[in-house]
Amino acid sequence: MEFSIKSGSPEKQRTACVVVGVFESRKPSLPAELLDNAAHGYLSDLLRRGDMEGKAGSTLLLHKVPGTEAERILLVGLGKEREFRENEYRAAITTTVRTLNETGGFDGTIYLTELPVKKRDVAWRVRQAVLVAEETLYRFDQMKSKKDEVRRPLRKLTFCVERRTELAAAEQALAEAQAISVSMNFMKNLANLPGNICTPTYLADQARALASEHGLLAEILDRAAMEKLGMHSLLAVAKGSHQPPQFIVVKYQGGKADEKPIVLVGKGVTFDTGGISLKPAPEMDEMKYDMSGAASVLAAIKAAALMKLPLNIIAVVPTVENMPGGAATRPGDIVTSMSGQTIEILNTDAEGRLILCDALTYAERFEPDCVVDVATLTGACVIALGGVVSGLLANNDGLARELLDAGHASWDRAWQMPLLDDYQEQLKSNFADMGNIGGRAAGTITAACFLSRFTKKYNWAHLDIAGTAWKSGKDKGSTGRPVPLLTHFLLARAGEKIAAGKSALAGRQ
Ligand code: BES
Numbered sequence: 100m101e102f103s104i105k106s107g108s109p110e111k112q113r114t115a116c117v118v119v120g121v122f123e124s125r126k127p128s129l130p131a132e133l134l135d136n137a138a139h140g141y142l143s144d145l146l147r148r149g150d151m152e153g154k155a156g157s158t159l160l161l162h163k164v165p166g167t168e169a170e171r172i173l174l175v176g177l178g179k180e181r182e183f184r185e186n187e188y189r190a191a192i193t194t195t196v197r198t199l200n201e202t203g204g205f206d207g208t209i210y211l212t213e214l215p216v217k218k219r220d221v222a223w224r225v226r227q228a229v230l231v232a233e234e235t236l237y238r239f240d241q242m243k244s245k246k247d248e249v250r251r252p253l254r255k256l257t258f259c260v261e262r263r264t265e266l267a268a269a270e271q272a273l274a275e276a277q278a279i280s281v282s283m284n285f286m287k288n289l290a291n292l293p294g295n296i297c298t299p300t301y302l303a304d305q306a307r308a309l310a311s312e313h314g315l316l317a318e319i320l321d322r323a324a325m326e327k328l329g330m331h332s333l334l335a336v337a338k339g340s341h342q343p344p345q346f347i348v349v350k351y352q353g354g355k356a357d358e359k360p361i362v363l364v365g366k367g368v369t370f371d372t373g374g375i376s377l378k379p380a381p382e383m384d385e386m387k388y389d390m391s392g393a394a395s396v397l398a399a400i401k402a403a404a405l406m407k408l409p410l411n412i413i414a415v416v417p418t419v420e421n422m423p424g425g426a427a428t429r430p431g432d433i434v435t436s437m438s439g440q441t442i443e444i445l446n447t448d449a450e451g452r453l454i455l456c457d458a459l460t461y462a463e464r465f466e467p468d469c470v471v472d473v474a475t476l477t478g479a480c481v482i483a484l485g486g487v488v489s490g491l492l493a494n495n496d497g498l499a500r501e502l503l504d505a506g507h508a509s510w511d512r513a514w515q516m517p518l519l520d521d522y523q524e525q526l527k528s529n530f531a532d533m534g535n536i537g538g539r540a541a542g543t544i545t546a547a548c549f550l551s552r553f554t555k556k557y558n559w560a561h562l563d564i565a566g567t568a569w570k571s572g573k574d575k576g577s578t579g580r581p582v583p584l585l586t587h588f589l590l591a592r593a594g595e596k597i598a599a600g601k602s603a604l605a606g607r608q
């Protein structure tokens with residue numbers, strides 16, 4: 100999709116369709132009033148007669164309205180003005196884009212970006228409009244032999260801003276959002292691919308391709324290299340599979356050579372059967388999404404490269420397939436992790452933490468500024484938080500705050516859970532330094548407690564995206580989360596650096 104930004108009156112737009120909002124009950128938004136004035140009350144007549152109440156989700160398409168230049172006008176219901184907030188704004192954009200895509204015009208000029216949303220500026224409204232538009236139009240049809248073709252698909256969307264002084268901020272927001280949505284689609288495509296195609300080897304190939312496309316450095320460690328490093332916890336998970344494990348490292352150098360990197364670690368279980376602790380059959384297909392953490396960190400580094408952020412970032416992706424089989428790890432097996440700590444694998448389905456712990460130990464060698472891991476780690480997180488917010492746990496409150504803020508800014512929200520020492524007890528093992536499960540109580544927290552034993556040397560945060568990375572049911576598919584959160588975290592870090600650079604300059608003058 101092609102996007103652009105504009106400022107100008109709605110009645111003068113020569114476009115296939117101008118889109119304006121109507122609040123409930125029958126209250127035109129400001130741009131709708133402008134159109135109405137130019138059309139000598141055509142719209143207000145129509146509202147008075149009851150053709151459009153303004154209920155959220157409703158639309159009314161008008162053709163060749165007198166006094167206006169566009170071929171069509173689309174009225175979009177916004178619901179009650181008092182209740183018009185982030186979710187309502189996003190829903191209005193979804194309705195708009197879906198309707199435009201079905202009405203046969205090639206382009207649309209959208210005035211909804213001028214609507215006030217409490218505490219959100221024009222940059223936010225433009226960014227969200229782009230993300231929601233791309234989300235609405237995304238299709239995963241790579242695996243279909245016949246693709247559904249839209250007869251006259253939408254090609255171009257123009258978002259309007261009220262004042263010319265807002266143009267620069269809106270353009271900047273548009274560029275950021277395009278980088279984010281390209282990267283989200285990259286994540287979604289990887290995550291939606293089935294386990295027979297998206298294997299650890301496939302992910303490694305994708306990482307190499309990503310690196311060559313954006314001038315990044317990719318390094319892939321094979322089984323022998325991992326054995327040498329002593330990653331026996333990770334390797335224990337790969338033992339039941341015919342697919343070889345891969346350890347992917349991708350580096351983006353946008354900052355100075357000596358600047359400490361931000362390390363993003365992503366769980367890359369390309370299919371999680373549970374192993375010998377086999378999962379029940381219903382919905383097991385969804386375990387192809389168990390590499391969403393991996394896909395999201397690769398996507399985040401892609402977004403950073405597209406935006407040329409002045410940061411050093413390293414994505415670390417341990418990737419394996421978790422299968423049962425004659426060579427598979429048994430419940431009760433004890434392995435020595437790369438850190439030297441021993442682990443009793445009481446449940447082979449708690450495999451995410453087993454591959455992440457070795458990746459977290461490996462991350463020490465980068466002397467990171469901070470490490471953020473992203474994982475579809477626990478079913479307990481789906482129970483606790485559902486699909487609304489990601490679970491966040493951290494050993495550093497400043498880092499946690501930054502991620503919470505990034506989630507709020509990008510509307511890809513997270514919620515912090517307590518990483519208290521009191522929970523560590525649940526990981527006690529009679530036979531090794533720790534077990535890999537902590538019982539049913541507080542499953543998301545005990546999983547994070549397990550990881551925290553491998554992250555003592557740096558500031559670390561963990562995002563459990565088991566509930567937010569994909570949708571089940573009829574809209575089954577990857578959501579592209581938490582790419583917006585991660586990207587905003589990086590953007591904020593980059594913004595701080597630029598601001599600090601400027602004030603240092605100012606100080607010198
Ligand atoms: N990949 C799953 C977590 C998961 C489950 C994500 C359901 C999304 C939906 C993870 O590897 C897993 O199986 N976790 C176990 C841990 C348990 C054995 C301690 C779980 O949550 O049941």
Ligand code: MN
Nearest residue numbers: 371448449450
């Ligand atoms: Mn599992």
Ligand code: ZN
Nearest residue numbers: 368371389451
């Ligand atoms: Zn898993």
